[in-house]
Structures are given as C-alpha cells and as structure tokens.
Amino acid sequence: MEHYAIQSAHSVMPTRWTSFRRHVLPSQRCAPALSQHKKALQADYQKIVAQAALLETPLKLHYFGFPGRAEASRLCLAVGNVPYEEVIYTQGTWPEHKGQMPFGQVPVLEMEDGKMLAESLAIERYVAKLAGLYPEDPLQAALADQAAFLSDIWEVFAHTIYMPLSQKISVRRELLVTKIAPKLQNLSKLLETSGEYVAGGKLSYGDVVVFVNLCSLSSGILPGVPTDLLKDYPVLKAYRNRIACIPAIKEFYEKRGEGFRAAFKPDAA
Numbered sequence: 617m618e619h620y621a622i623q624s625a626h627s628v629m630p631t632r633w634t635s636f637r638r639h640v641l642p643s644q645r646c647a648p649a650l651s652q653h654k655k656a657l658q659a660d661y662q663k664i665v666a667q668a669a670l671l672e673t674p675l676k677l678h679y680f681g682f683p684g685r686a687e688a689s690r691l692c693l694a695v696g697n698v699p700y701e702e703v704i705y706t707q708g709t710w711p712e713h714k715g716q717m718p719f720g721q722v723p724v725l726e727m728e729d730g731k732m733l734a735e736s737l738a739i740e741r742y743v744a745k746l747a748g749l750y751p752e753d754p755l756q757a758a759l760a761d762q763a764a765f766l767s768d769i770w771e772v773f774a775h776t777i778y779m780p781l782s783q784k785i786s787v788r789r790e791l792l793v794t795k796i797a798p799k800l801q802n803l804s805k806l807l808e809t810s811g812e813y814v815a816g817g818k819l820s821y822g823d824v825v826v827f828v829n830l831c832s833l834s835s836g837i838l839p840g841v842p843t844d845l846l847k848d849y850p851v852l853k854a855y856r857n858r859i860a861c862i863p864a865i866k867e868f869y870e871k872r873g874e875g876f877r878a879a880f881k882p883d884a885a
Contacts, residue, residue: 642758674699676726684722696747744821760822763814788840835879
C-alpha cells in the first residue's frame with residue numbers, strides 16, 4: 617500500500633513523487649478556448665446586428681418626380697420588392713443639393729451606409745441584381761444589356777433639353793427621322809427573334825428598360841415627339857402592352873399612373 621503525505625489543505629500525493637502538477641479541472645483547461653469562442657460569437661452577433669440595422673435603412677433614389685432616367689431603376693426595385701425611399705427634387709430645390717451629388721447630376725442611388733452611386737446605367741444594373749432581374753448566365757446578361765443599350769432614347773435627345781421650345785421641337789422632329797426611326801426598327805427586329813422576353817424565358821432588367829423607353833416616347837414628356845409614335849411599330853406596341861400587363865408592373869402604375877405615367881399603363885399606347 618502506498619503511503620500518502622499531506623501537501624496542502626486541498627491535495628494529497630504519493631510520497632515517492634518528487635514533483636507534481638497542480639490538478640486542473642477540465643472546465644478550467646478549456647477556459648481560454650471558451651473565452652475566445654465567446655468573443656468570436658459576440659463579434660459575429662455584432663456584425664449581424666449592424667447588417668440588420670443597415671437593411672432597416674432603405675436605399676434612397678435621388679431624382680425628380682417625372683419618369684426620366686430614374687424610372688427603370690424605380691421599376692426594378694418595385695418589381696423585386698426591394699425597399700427604397702425616393703428623394704424628389706424640384707427645379708426650385710435642386711440647385712442647393714446639386715453640389716452634394718458625385719457628378720452634380722441625378723439620378724443618384726444612396727446606399728445604406730451613405731455611399732452614392734451615380735450614372736443611370738450603372739444604377740439600373742446594380743438594382744437589377746438586388747431585385748433578381750439581372751441574369752446570372754453571362755450570355756443572358758449580355759442579351760439583357762444589348763436590349764437596354766439599344767433602346768436608350770435619352771442619349772439621342774440629351775442635347776435638346778435646354779433648347780428654346782421652338783428649336784427643341786424642330787430638332788427633335790429631325791432626330792425622329794435620323795436617329796429614333798433606325799433605333800426603333802432595329803429594336804423591332806430584335807424583339808421579333810428574341811421571344812417573349814429579351815433575355816431568355818423570364819423578365820429581366822432589359823425588358824424593364826426597353827418598356828420604360830418605349831413608354832417615355834409615347835408619354836408626351838418630350839415635346840416634339842408624337843404620343844402615337846408606336847402605331848407604326850406593331851411589334852414594339854404589342855411588346856410594350858405585354859410588359860405593362862405583368863402584375864407587378866401593372867400594380868406599380870395603378871398606384872402612380874397620372875400625368876406622363878398614364879402612358880405606362882396597359883393599352884395606353
């Protein structure tokens with residue numbers, strides 16, 4: 617039988633041991649690791665809370681009240697049920713805010729953290745991805761871009777915006793023949809071969825952009841451009857009405873279908 621000697625008030629050990637290790641409970645041995653794990657969990661929790669707080673602060677889309685360059689982005693956000701707020705400027709309030717915009721112009725998309733994204737084409741593609749309207753397949757994405765870029769009417773009329781009204785109307789009527797007619801003819805050819813949608817078998821941001829541009833041409837927002845312009849383009853007219861009848865788009869314009877946006881409703885063209 618081994619003989620034991622008292623080493624302290626709380627431990628005993630065989631007398632043949634010349635040294636000893638302090639007895640450590642399993643919970644004590646794990647304490648450092650548990651502490652680190654707890655800190656990591658707290659850090660992850662704080663990140664989650666911060667991300668949730670950002671999500672509770674919606675995107676802000678800065679523009680004027682009319683459709684224009686921001687309408688496709690508005691529609692993508694609405695169709696995708698992405699929360700956002702509109703910051704609407706008037707001709708009277710815009711000058712004091714112009715200097716706050718990245719390039720002194722709108723539309724601008726203000727992120728949850730305050731960062732700002734300018735340029736309408738960049739905004740459209742970004743919000744389309746948030747809304748699930750930008751194709752994941754590279755070719756389908758390129759086809760959506762192709763239709764969106766082809767249908768861009770604003771680049772054609774941009775230099776006429778600040779012209780006197782009479783000159784504006786005269787120049788735009790000329791542009792309808794030299795620039796818009798070829799654009800609409802090419803767009804008709806594209807839609808004749810693309811199927812129901814411009815990029816695959818479902819709605820994409822390309823369809824939204826084409827729809828908005830066609831409606832804008834018919835809306836009266838551009839003096840000098842006849843509101844019945846699409847009557848000479850049956851393929852475009854039928855396509856516009858088909859997109860207008862998509863439930864989410866139809867609902868959007870049922871709520872805000874006055875003024876220029878009356879042309880965005882089904883059968884308005």
